[in-house]
Amino acid sequence: MSNQKKPQGGGQVGHGPGGGNMMMMGQKAKDFKGTLRRLLTYLKPRRNKLIAVFFAAIMSTIFMIVGPKIMGNAITELFEGAYGKFQGIPGAAINFDKIGQILLLLAGLYALSSLFNYVQQYIMSSVAQDTVYDLREDVNQKLEKLPLKYFEGRPNGETLSRMTNDIDTIGSTLQQSLTQFITSIVTILGIIIMMLSISPLLTLISIVSLPLSIFAIRPILKRSQKYFADQQRKLGQLNGHIEEMYTGHQVVKAFGHEKKASAQFTAVNEELYKAGSKAQFISGIIMPIMFFIGNLSYVLISVVGGILVTQRSISIGDIQAFITYSKQFTQPITQTANIANIIQSTVAAAERVFELLDEEEEMKEQTTVNIKRANGAVSFEHVDFGYGEEMLIEDMNIDVLPGQTVAIVGPTGAGKTTMINLLMRFYELNGGKIYIDGLDTRNMARNDLRKNFGMVLQDTWLFNGTIKENIAYGKNGTTDEEIFAAARTAHADHFIRTLPDGYETILNEEASNISQGQKQLLTIARAVLADPPIMILDEATSSVDTRTEVFIQKAMNRLMEGRTSFVIAHRLSTIKDADLILVMDQGKVIEKGTHSDLLRENGFYAELYNSQFTESAAG
Numbered sequence: 001m002s003n004q005k006k007p008q009g010g011g012q013v014g015h016g017p018g019g020g021n022m023m024m025m026g027q028k029a030k031d032f033k034g035t036l037r038r039l040l041t042y043l044k045p046r047r048n049k050l051i052a053v054f055f056a057a058i059m060s061t062i063f064m065i066v067g068p069k070i071m072g073n074a075i076t077e078l079f080e081g082a083y084g085k086f087q088g089i090p091g092a093a094i095n096f097d098k099i100g101q102i103l104l105l106l107a108g109l110y111a112l113s114s115l116f117n118y119v120q121q122y123i124m125s126s127v128a129q130d131t132v133y134d135l136r137e138d139v140n141q142k143l144e145k146l147p148l149k150y151f152e153g154r155p156n157g158e159t160l161s162r163m164t165n166d167i168d169t170i171g172s173t174l175q176q177s178l179t180q181f182i183t184s185i186v187t188i189l190g191i192i193i194m195m196l197s198i199s200p201l202l203t204l205i206s207i208v209s210l211p212l213s214i215f216a217i218r219p220i221l222k223r224s225q226k227y228f229a230d231q232q233r234k235l236g237q238l239n240g241h242i243e244e245m246y247t248g249h250q251v252v253k254a255f256g257h258e259k260k261a262s263a264q265f266t267a268v269n270e271e272l273y274k275a276g277s278k279a280q281f282i283s284g285i286i287m288p289i290m291f292f293i294g295n296l297s298y299v300l301i302s303v304v305g306g307i308l309v310t311q312r313s314i315s316i317g318d319i320q321a322f323i324t325y326s327k328q329f330t331q332p333i334t335q336t337a338n339i340a341n342i343i344q345s346t347v348a349a350a351e352r353v354f355e356l357l358d359e360e361e362e363m364k365e366q367t368t369v370n371i372k373r374a375n376g377a378v379s380f381e382h383v384d385f386g387y388g389e390e391m392l393i394e395d396m397n398i399d400v401l402p403g404q405t406v407a408i409v410g411p412t413g414a415g416k417t418t419m420i421n422l423l424m425r426f427y428e429l430n431g432g433k434i435y436i437d438g439l440d441t442r443n444m445a446r447n448d449l450r451k452n453f454g455m456v457l458q459d460t461w462l463f464n465g466t467i468k469e470n471i472a473y474g475k476n477g478t479t480d481e482e483i484f485a486a487a488r489t490a491h492a493d494h495f496i497r498t499l500p501d502g503y504e505t506i507l508n509e510e511a512s513n514i515s516q517g518q519k520q521l522l523t524i525a526r527a528v529l530a531d532p533p534i535m536i537l538d539e540a541t542s543s544v545d546t547r548t549e550v551f552i553q554k555a556m557n558r559l560m561e562g563r564t565s566f567v568i569a570h571r572l573s574t575i576k577d578a579d580l581i582l583v584m585d586q587g588k589v590i591e592k593g594t595h596s597d598l599l600r601e602n603g604f605y606a607e608l609y610n611s612q613f614t615e616s617a618a619g
Contacts, residue, residue: 032344035351039170042134046127053120053127057182060116063109065190068324069198070109074102076317120179128175132167138357139163145361148426149387162356166349173346181339184332191325191332198318198325199308202301206326209297210333216293217286224286227279234272241268294330301326363428368443374452376402376533376564377437378423384431385422385587391430392418393587400580402533405565407575409608410584416568419584420536423566425449436534454532456556460519467496468503470522474530482529490525490555492518517552524555535565572609581605 043050081094139162151159195203245252245261252261305319380398384391393415400406408416421427423434425441434441441449454474462470471486472478483503487493495518499505507513514522527535537556553574560567569575576595583591583598583605591598591605598605 030351032347035347035354038354039347039350042131043127043174046130049123049127053124053179054182056116056120056123057179058186060113060120061183061186061190063113063116065187065194067106067109067113068321068328069194069318070102070106071324072315072317072319072321074099074106074317075320076315077102079316124179125175128171131174132171135167135170135353136163139167139353142357142359142361146359147362147428148421150359159356162352166352169346169349170353173342177339177342177346180335181343184335184339187328187332188336191329195322195325195329198322199305199314201308202305202322202326205300205304206297206322206329209293210330213290213293213330216289220282220286220289224279224282227275227282230275231272231279234268234275238265238268238272241265290330294327297326298323362446365445366443367445369439371436371439371444371448371452374437374533376400376404377435378534378564379435379438380419380432381435382432383422383429383434385418385427385429387427391587393422396432396587396589398582398589398592400564400566402564403562404579405560405567405577407567407569407578407581408584409569409572409575409581409605413586414584415587416584417538418587420538420566420568423536424453424455452532453534453536454527454530454559455536455538456520456523456527456559457538460516460523462507462519462522464507466503467499467505467507467522470507471525471529474526474528478529483525486525486529489528489558490521491551491558492521492525492555495521520552521555524552524559528559533563535560535563537565537567537569572605583608 077099078094143159143163192203192207195206241261241264245265252258301323302319305314305322308314309316309319378398378400380396383393383396385393396419398406408419410416418427422429425434425446429442436444436449436452463473468480468483471483474486475482480503484493487496487503496503496505499514505513537560556567567575567578575581578595580592581595581598582589583603585604591601591603593601599609
């Protein structure tokens with residue numbers, strides 16, 4: 001595309017409190033339960049795979065959890081053998097065979113745990129990608145059914161963000177966070193069971209440290225979230241400023257605003273630095289506090305455990321296993337808290353996608369007539385239309401014969417472009433009918449109707465690709481010779497061949513490596529290749545110089561030969577030869593006739609024409 005709109009702002013994911021754990025600071029969903037239920041319907045066809053993931057996650061976690069207990073048995077065996085030998089007990093020795101068997105069993109358990117972990121990740125990745133694929137397909141199909149008013153009423157970046165960023169967020173959460181959530185829950189339950197099996201007293205000591213940690217870090221979390229929100233907001237401002245300055249760098253340089261832009265960047269960057277520093281500093285306090293409370297818990301566990309060992313109530317290997325479990329206990333809890341936050345943001349992202357999927361679609365087609373290639377007769381009968389409650393076009397009546405050139409003129413907001421939108425059926429009529437070759441357009445398939453139209457607009461639309469590909473966009477299955485012939489007809493062949501790579505020249509994202517007039521000639525060549533019976537030319541020469549306008553006008557004259565043409569133009573000198581000129585004002589056709597007829601009437605058109613002529617002479 002030549003003029004793509006990009007989403008403003010940052011919208012990035014920030015680092016939250018908790019020693020580098022990712023915290024999604026996005027907004028919360030308005031209807032969490034309803035959106036979550038709807039998202040789960042996309043997972044329903046894959047429930048067998050999800051069951052397999054759940055089973056693999058449980059098995060992987062169980063084998064991992066049992067590991068410290070078995071390792072404790074090996075340590076106990078080693079300690080008791082060494083202690084007996086040290087005490088001089090007859091027959092006492094370290095049983096290396098038994099220890100070897102225990103270690104082999106441990107290695108086998110860890111290998112099985114890794115295998116099941118691989119299986120769960122492999123299956124879950126396919127589930128996530130299949131779900132994202134279905135969502136993208138649904139959104140893509142939805143975009144094809146949305147009316148033009150949806151796109152005109154929203155920034156392009158907003159729709160693009162929903163289709164890319166929001167769906168990517170859903171896919172990332174499914175692939176990573178869902179399996180982590182399952183694993184964390186199973187780990188918490190499994191560790192509690194293993195700790196209780198070793199010592200209920202030590203378990204109580206370990207669990208008591210959790211509410212102490214939460215109580216200590218809760219006020220810090222509240223303060224850090226405020227600064228993280230500030231950080232995200234400042235990041236959005238900085239990204240927006242950078243994008244504006246980059247896309248408009250020529251204007252910035254032309255008006256000498258480099259220093260002002262640099263100062264503004266420095267000010268926003270400084271605010272971002274301050275917010276980010278405070279957020280990171282405050283959140284950085286959390287882990288030391290948790291470690292401190294955790295270490296107090298370890299000391300208490302070691303003291304009480306040592307006493308129990310001396311009383312022969314517990315083995316030394318079990319103490320080692322218990323300390324390992326207590327260290328592992330806080331990690332899944334922290335992960336679960338983070339994942340709960342991520343799920344909030346994911347459901348909010350899903351809600352934005354579903355809002356798009358729930359948008360009102362174009363009126364359902366009631367195809368009763370087929371039209372392949374029209375002759376070009378067009379009629380408006382008592383047409384009424386308004387974008388809202390207020391009518392813009394009222395009781396419009398027009399009859400255009402095949403092959404005629406109809407020019408539409410009038411002040412800004414008169415309804416010229418609206419009339420074209422109605423002709424293409426981008427909007428539905430409030431009243432009246434539009435006929436093509438005597439057939440009501442509402443009874444035609446929109447696709448069949450629009451194939452009969454070619455458009456050359458003021459804003460050229462070219463995509464990143466070769467010049468040949470851009471011209472070929474007008475017709476499927478075209479040959480190189482047809483592309484060259486269309487370019488010659490559009491007076492574009494000469495300038496294309498002067499380029500270093502000719503027709504293979506690649507247009508960049510903004511198509512800024514060719515001039516505005518050359519862009520327009522390419523769009524005309526594309527319309528020539530499409531060979532439609534009806535042409536729409538919307539102020540196609542308004543943004544080029546007079547010399548280039550002559551070339552474009554010649555190309556358009558050749559394009560309009562033998563076709564019904566609707567021409568919207570501000571420069572009235574370009575439409576003097578039109579078969580019919582419609583003068584519009586406030587949604588109504590107030591005058592119509594040929595150029596000479598309208599001048600003789602000495603009305604609104606004559607006033608417009610003479611004012612332009614006077615301005616041209618004065619210039």
